[in-house]
Amino acid sequence: MRDQIINCGGQVLFDQKVVDFIIHNNTITGVKTQMGVVIDADQVILATGHSARDIFYLLHEKNILIEAKPFALGVRAEHPQELIDKAQYKCNTRGEFLPPASYSLVQQVSNTGVFSFCMCPGGIIAPAATAPNEIVVNGWSPSKRNNPYANSGIVVQVQLEDVIKRSISKNIDPLLLHFQQEVEQRAFAAGGGLLKAPAQRMVDFCNNKVSATLPKCSYLPGITSSDLSSVLPPFIHHVLQKAFIEFGKKMKGYYTNEAVLVATESRTSSPVRIPRDAETLQHPQIKNLYPCGEGAGYAGGIVSAAMDGERVAMMIASKMGDTLKGL
Ligand SMILES: Cc1cc2nc3c(=O)[nH]c(=O)nc-3n(C[C@H](O)[C@H](O)[C@H](O)COP(=O)(O)OP(=O)(O)OC[C@H]3O[C@@H](n4cnc5c(N)ncnc54)[C@H](O)[C@@H]3O)c2cc1C
Structure with missing residues (x-):
């Protein structure tokens, strides 16, 4: 080019x-x-x-x-790829000619949309911050899709009135950029620095329990066991908790403590x-x-x-x- x-x-x-x-x-x-x-x-x-x-x-x-315009914010969920293959292909082992399975999930919780975004079969969770002292995660798949993990952003639609009425942000600017940035900065602090991301097992997240251990994760800088309710705004945390349980009903095996949630997925689209x-x-x-x-x-x-x-x-x-x- x-x-x-x-x-x-x-x-x-x-x-x-x-x-x-x-x-x-x-x-x-x-x-x-x-x-x-x-x-x-x-x-x-x-x-x-x-x-x-x-x-x-x-x-x-x-x-x-x-x-300011509506955007979306949440976490990246990572499962073993084998688990997603089993759920999607409905068999114990993926056949050699089948690609690693992907998924797409959508759920309404209390009139708020929650959806999977940029699902990466056989993929990697990547650091994507653009300023110091922030944690932003994203995902990608190598062309062979041969990593043992399946990750996807799971994000909650954020309407402007949500930020204004329900925000924990004390510092609301007209563009609402502080709202997004504050979450990313809290994630940095919770991760403990050096770009480590705060993380929690999925069932623990929904049960408000800090995970005693974390599974292996593709995010190279590393993950730190944290209470993600101290990172995410309360309304987003609450909606995500309900959504993961519903996703488990739609896809067998999805709702599991083998899955880890990594914060934050905050740049799915422009807030402006x-x-x-x-x-x-x-x-x-x-x-x-x-x-x-x-x-x-x-x-x-x-x-x-x-x-x-x-x-x-x-x-x-x-x-x-x-x-x-x-x-
Ligand atoms: C890890 C990762 C994986 C992704 N995977 C996918 C995928 O699989 N599929 C998909 O469709 N999308 C994916 N995306 C999203 C995709 O990269 C973006 O949607 C796309 O790049 C947006 O294009 P853009 O040209 O609008 O902006 P950008 O690609 O963000 O380009 C903006 C450019 O402007 C430059 N810039 C910013 N400020 C200034 C300034 N003040 N002066 C000069 N230059 C400046 C930046 O350095 C940058 O080069 C992914 C993103 C990431 C981070």
């Missing part, structure tokens, strides 16, 4: 962080990097991902419209939307600024983020084509 950009006359700049936008008369004319370099631009695509909190705050401080005009794809207040991809709230996952990028690029190409024709 980098070669393609360069072959088309583009440049790829590493270690150049955007720290400011240059705006004149509500039109963006460039960006400024942390080294003080100004990069002039006729059009700016803002595709900084769902973890660029500094960019969200920058937009907010500059009174550029940006809004950067508005844009449906026709021009530009920010409604700032001309030539194109919010794009997952961080702007228009995608969730690799393919939809790529397609949104393509859409914005084609919009700019057609606009610039018209400009060039007019010269």
Whole structure:
């Protein structure tokens, strides 16, 4: 992809962080990097991902419209892959031509949705924090899917009113980013540092019991036995407890102390939307600024983020084509 950009006359700049936008008369004319370099631009695509909190705050401080949106938060559940194979294939041993089994689970608890996210058969739980003193976990599967574990995010839908009414956060900012960050920071403290993640066996979690031992886990920095009720907001903890019991009724063997829950799965989607005009794809207040991809709230996952990028690029190409024709 980098070669393609360069072959088309583009440049790829590493270690150049955007720290400011240059705006004149509500039109963006460039960006400024942390080294003080100004990069002039006729059009700016803002595709900084769902973890660029500094960019969200920058937009907010500059009174550029940006809004909090619902997101999801929870834990990553890891079972032995063999257990999931047995439950899904309904046999004792998976046949040699069958792939490691996956699953997809959804449950409503007290009018709140709980769902499995990014299930990784034969996978690995990965550290995915983007700032110091936070624990964020995610998951991935190697192409052979040959790890002995099956992991999946199990997350609770978080509506804005949940955060405002039921939050344990004392520090609610208009973008609700503190809510997400505080959970991640509590997870860091509970894990005991060095990126160790707090964890609890599934049945113990539902019975409010700190696990005396933990099973082996694919999360490489290691896990620490913790009471996850001290990490998760109470309403999320409560909804997850009920959901795991219900999931056990849907999938035989799922609700088991052989499974371990690792906190926190907090970046399934962006907590913020950067508005844009449906026709021009530009920010409604700032001309030539194109919010794009997952961080702007228009995608969730690799393919939809790529397609949104393509859409914005084609919009700019057609606009610039018209400009060039007019010269
Ligand atoms: C471990 C893991 C596994 C995943 N597995 C899957 C999967 O199997 N399938 C799937 O569909 N999705 C998966 N995802 C999610 C997927 O990676 C994202 O949905 C996707 O990358 C979003 O694309 P994006 O271009 O919008 O943002 P990103 O890929 O987050 O790109 C944003 C870029 O902007 C840069 N940036 C941020 N701030 C600044 C700044 N101030 N100045 C300059 N640059 C900046 C960042 O460094 C980054 O390179 C996974 C994510 C993780 C972490």
